[in-house]
Amino acid sequence: MLAYRHAFHAGNHADVLKHLVLAEILRYMNEKDKPYTLVDTHAGAGGYALDGRYAQKNAEYKGGISALYDQAQLPEPLAHYVELVRGFNQGGRLNQYPGSPAVARQLMRSTDRLRCYELHPTELRILEAYLADRPNTQVSGADGFGALRAELPPPSRRAVVLIDPPYEIKADYAKVVGALREAMQRFAEGTVAIWYPQLQLLESAQLVQRLKSVAEASAKKGWLHVRLSVEHADAKGFGMLGSGMFVVNPPFKLHDQLLQCLPTLVDRLGQVDDASYLLEQLPG
Known part of the structure; x- marks a missing residue:
């Protein structure tokens, strides 16, 4: 687990979907003056050099943010997301990619509380330096899965939780379900956004149904599920599809915002002819 470095995957199709959703959730939270808390359970380093040796190894960003970065005609939510990435780069050229803490830093207000958790010691040091001057911010080397007991409910009774572990070990799938159950027990009104990889793996295939069961039993405003399928597995069934x-408890606008963007994402990021998307919602 501590060997995982997100820099190998920075800016890929999964980051595009994850950070598009996160950005729209935070924009929605900003519509009210009352401060809120963002808990990022697996925060990473905050930002990544796309010209560095990690990102260049497989150059996954070429099938992600790079395919959108210079597009003039994009749906409005997708255009806003690309502008966030532009804001993280000097001079307009795509050299850096913002992780979720950097997306949050650009969108959150100084009165909003940011709580980031990261276990990898190198990533943690980079993240601490990046967020050192942001007010109302705490960065911790503790386990993000266990952090929800301390973080929820938040002081202002408004919160977003982002859960996106690497899923390098199968135990992460059960931990994600447990974390959602914990979050709902402690703060049923909070918004929880969970990222997952689409793999030919039983745990991956079962995860969404398990999350639906937890949400339907406890969430006050229902759930939303979006999936972007861009690739086929290899001959042995391996690889992220x-x-x-x-x-x-998604923002009520999120479904329609994603519906605007998903055909473009399939067209720009799909690597196979049958690339597709799924968007479903159960209102509260």
């Missing part, structure tokens, strides 16, 4: 986001 795509990824998804499961959002509990």
Whole structure:
């Protein structure tokens, strides 16, 4: 687990979907003056050099943010997301990719509380330096799965939780379900956004149904599920076909915002002729 470095995957199709959803959730939270808390359970380093050796190894960003970065005609939510990435780069050229803490830093207000958790010691040091001057911010090297007991409910009774572990070990799938159950027990009104990889793996295939069961039993405003499928597995059944986001208590605007963007994402990021998307919602 501590060997995982997100820089190998920075800016890929999964990051595009994850950060598009996160950005729209935070924009929605900003519509009210009352501060809120964002808990990022697996925060990473905050930002990544796309010209560095990690990102260049497989150059996954070429099938992700790079395919959108210079497009003039994009749906409005997708255009806003690309502008966030532009804001993280100097001089307009795509050299850096913002992780979720950097997306949050650009969108959150100084009165909003940011709580980031990261276990990898190198990623943690980079993240601490990046967020050192942001007010109302805490960065911790503790386990993000266990953090929800301390973080929820938040002081202002408004919160977003982002859960996106690497899923390098199968135990992460059960931990994600447990974390959602914990979050709903402690703060049933909170928005929880969970990223997952689409794999030919039983745990991956069963995860969404397990999350739906938890959400339907406890969430006050239902759930939303979006999946972007861009690739085929290899001959042995390995490889990430795509990824998804499961959002509990989603903003009421999110479904229609994603519906605007998903055909473009399939067209620009799909690597196979039958690339597709799924968007479903159960209102509260």
